[in-house]
Amino acid sequence: MPTVSVIYFSGSGHTTKLAEAVHQGAASVAGVKTNLIAINGDDIVKGRYHNDDVFTKLDASDAIIFGSPTYMGGPAAQFKAFADATGGKWYAGEWRDKIAAGFSVSSSPSGDKFSTLQYFFTLAMQHGMIWVGLGEMPMQANGINRLGGFSGVMAQAGQEPTDVAPNATDKLTGELLGKRVAQYAVKLKR
Amino acid sequence: MPTVSVIYFSGSGHTTKLAEAVHQGAASVAGVKTNLIAINGDDIVKGRYHNDDVFTKLDASDAIIFGSPTYMGGPAAQFKAFADATGGKWYAGEWRDKIAAGFSVSSSPSGDKFSTLQYFFTLAMQHGMIWVGLGEMPMQANGINRLGGFSGVMAQAGQEPTDVAPNATDKLTGELLGKRVAQYAVKLKR
Amino acid sequence: MPTVSVIYFSGSGHTTKLAEAVHQGAASVAGVKTNLIAINGDDIVKGRYHNDDVFTKLDASDAIIFGSPTYMGGPAAQFKAFADATGGKWYAGEWRDKIAAGFSVSSSPSGDKFSTLQYFFTLAMQHGMIWVGLGEMPMQANGINRLGGFSGVMAQAGQEPTDVAPNATDKLTGELLGKRVAQYAVKLKR
């Protein structure tokens, strides 16, 4: 059975909400096992991330979806610490041919989220992974992909409470990405 | 007297409106000469751009501001044809130390405009130019930088008439970039 | 039977050599139909590309591999004219779920080829395509991926004759990308 994992960092809880939506989309696909994994600051010592349980789950995954707020024009340092900790996997080629995708949250509509998604893509390419983007037209009548992201999901949240932002359509956009990734995981596992 | 040139391509006229605003901002700075230059499709033969008058003006400029709609995730081919035609300037180092900046228009809030601005930056760096970004906080109460661009100006326009989009605050954002670039042109010419 | 198309622009012939290698790699996979398509400057009028035969072939392809030299920090204008001409396909979602990949040639080892590959990726994401990178470790003993590209293939060629540059290992790297894309085309067509 194909496994899809969502691994993300959230500082204020907004990215957690989006991660849950992406995870829910993946879990809605029949015959798919899923993991929802938060990057915990406690696992980062002097800028280096260690957590064997997390890597055991990711190694056993067919698809890994990366998530982070956009902080100062890129992924949060906590996410980057996780990414740097994948160096051993890179060297051994262990994540080659896994599926990758990504999502990011920031307070303004554009707000350099594209830069964060580009980084996720670059990380995935270092690993020889296959990248699956959103695949939804922008600014649909129902609000899906209202911000016009393509490489992955972009959602907006500032100082609002986490039950308000990201809003329902941003979360629905996240759900669609999770579903799409899971469908590809099924297809490539056949 | 320092000279600031705005060079842009516009397909539907929306980028022309933004270019005019950027140009107006530059022209508002005392002691600055300005040029507003449209890239004309007629000057492109088999994908190659030729126009000696345009290059005479740009060669004599202290700052060059690049503008284009974002088409299929990057600058319009017409702009790229212009950029490719600067190869001789690159080889001779003729644009080294000029100031550069940029703006882009697309129909959705984010819509890969960041990719177009990144390209403008990369082009400027090939030439050894100095990059001046927007320098305005995002989502200001008056609408300035409402989309959250930093590397340059992002404006939104779809199928609306050109007197409606880009809207007044997007044009004001453009004006601020033009002004900022002109101020740097003055500073560096001293 | 899955079809893999290589579509590229070449100014000096070096990119043609790399395109042929990528195409050969794809054609080496059993049960795959291939096309090798050059973008012709004659098909570009005022910066706009038109060629119905080319689009008929691409529409019928399961995978499309993009190729261009890196000119002034990005894809050649001729390639961009082709990319802009895919706007109708984008609007209709016709290329959604096709596989995409890319390669670029420039005269220095790094030389902003990464920027061109990023653009190819951004274009593919606009279309909702699936991106397959190189998946080879850098600087292998046999010269494969000697420049350290991951998102796609990077090759080096300056003023040398086209039978000298790109060199044999850069072409072998291209071949491996073509093969990998074709294998994914087979897998996803099952």
Added chain:
Amino acid sequence: MPTVSVIYFSGSGHTTKLAEAVHQGAASVAGVKTNLIAINGDDIVKGRYHNDDVFTKLDASDAIIFGSPTYMGGPAAQFKAFADATGGKWYAGEWRDKIAAGFSVSSSPSGDKFSTLQYFFTLAMQHGMIWVGLGEMPMQANGINRLGGFSGVMAQAGQEPTDVAPNATDKLTGELLGKRVAQYAVKLKR
């Protein structure tokens, strides 16, 4: 007197060597004060960087040059932790109009160093800083800019001892960037 600061992270010592070269270039310009500041992992707790002395120095600088190895396709997490800690400066606009530049080291010629430089640029643009690139032609006879970077300095170092890599010409390239940035600091301070 204008102040130029070099702030960098180094894991294996190779980036330290390049940082020293960049610093030396800046210090060679008459009438310029300089700082060479290493990011220390001990200052990072749970992924967050704190060091008031470092920020006191940077706040008082006219130019800040960013340096990091390229780890997994982007700046080291330790550098990103520093970058995230500048959020308060961003909010207050304290670094607006400072000069920015950057350098990166990785083991292969290209090796996604462009991605790290793009991130440095994006960070600088969030702050409203002015970006100064390398401004040197690629692959010069004396080895300057042998890798073909433009946005900043690219240097190569793998497992070699730090007295061997980065090599003399990569360090000379770094020196030229430091000098160029310092010259702009003088010009803009006049």
